[in-house]
Amino acid sequence: MAVSRGLGRLLKVRLLEEEQCRIALETAVGHLHRLEHARAFAGERERRGRQIIHQAIQAGELPDRIAGIEEERAALRQAAMLEAAIPQSREFVHTLRETYLSARIERRQVETLINEAKAAEALDADRRGQQALDDMYGSRRQVAEAARKRASEKLEGK
Secondary structure, rough: OOEEEEEEHHHHHHHHHHHHHHHHHHHHHHHHHHHHHHHHHHHHHHHHHHHHHHOOOOHHHHHHHHHHHHHHHHHHHHHHHHHHHHHHHHHHHHHHHHHHHHHHHHHHHHHHHHHHHHHHHHHHHHHHHHHHHHHHHHHHHHHHHHHHHHHHHHHHHH
């Protein structure tokens, strides 16, 4: 008995599901990293805004001072928005990771079933081969014994 077509199809489906989950996870992880980099950039932007304010105070330039204040405020707003989005993104990544691992386990279970079926099939084929050899040698022995018996009967009959 060969591995059933149903198991083969199930394995293909599980492979596709696992691949889709992996791609979704990689996409979500990439998005999380972009958010974290954006948060770091917002911190740099805030520091640059403070630096502009400090330089404008020393130079006595009011427009530069206002620009520095606005730069700092924009960076703080951006950082606050990112601080709210990052935990949600982390939770989403965690959920997708669990889904991916579940799909991977299911795929491996199907592979295990297929491997066990193939191993049982190979063992059965070995048994059948051995049985055929045993039958062949057994019939040879019977033929040889029958020939010896006939030969001894012929010798006794003469």
